[in-house]
Amino acid sequence: MTITIKSADDIAAMRIAGRLTSEVLDMLAQHVKPGITTEQLDKIAHDHIVHVQKAIPAPLNYQPAGYTPYPKSICTSINHQVCHGIPNDRPLKNGDIVNIDVTVIKDGWHGDSSRMFVVGEGSIAAKRLCSFTYEAMWKGIQKVKPGARLGDIGHAIQTFAENAGFSVVREFCGHGIGQVFHEEPQVLHYGRPGTLDELVPGMVFTIEPMINAGRREIKEMGDGWTIVTKDRSLSAQWEHTIVVTDTGYEVLTVSDGSPPPPAFITG
Ligand code: MF3
Ligand code: CO
Ligand code: CO
16 A cells, blocks of 8 residues: 555645635634534534535544444534544534544545634633644644655654644544545654654645543444543544645635634744
8 A cells, every 4th residue: 555646636636625614614613603503613613514515524424434424514523522423413612622624535535634612701711722733733734745744744843732732533533635534644643753764845734633632542432423531521633634845735615704824834
């Protein structure tokens, strides 16, 4: 098995899929308020992707080996839910934190991105976890350039998260992406510098750290999808789709409403 290298034309197509993905998150942002259910958010996202974008929500009926088909178009993971939360009829409440993860297929190409949202007024601790996790993702993105290695990305994320007193989930990772939703390589969010695959221009993968306020251990719920922290501590995640360029990286999942990169990126 090998890592696919995308051509300039492939990357142009993925830029479109990535922008559409990010625009779904822009559109959902205005709806994330106390009282809305995650099922309502799912319907808004589904209808926008299918009818406005003329695209496909990749999660719907997605079935990796050993899983039941995923029943919704987005993932919504609240508070101690780590990832793959299934939208349902429970209303969001003031102080919740929710990760919304969107994957759009346009013209056969995938874009995959997620953001954290604080519902109403969040606690200091919840907001700190969300913003540190955002910075942790960018600490990983910052390492992306030809000649660097996947272990450099994982190490940067792990060091930053653990120095802040948080833990990194080990069981789920970023992934290569293109015409296939999840392909090689695996992008671990922990590790040692100078290890694992060398980055080459045209590689496209996600960086999507899951960071827990408490211990790193997780468990799967009875629905076969939702992952939660074992100690029920809060968990946060952000995700971008990244291409390795000749000189560094380009984030593909960007749009007018994308949160700005942290100061350590923009100078
Ligand atoms: N979007 C998730 C990721 O970042 C995968 C979700 S799979 C689903 O890789 F079936 F749960 F949607
Ligand atoms: Co992903
Ligand atoms: Co995702």
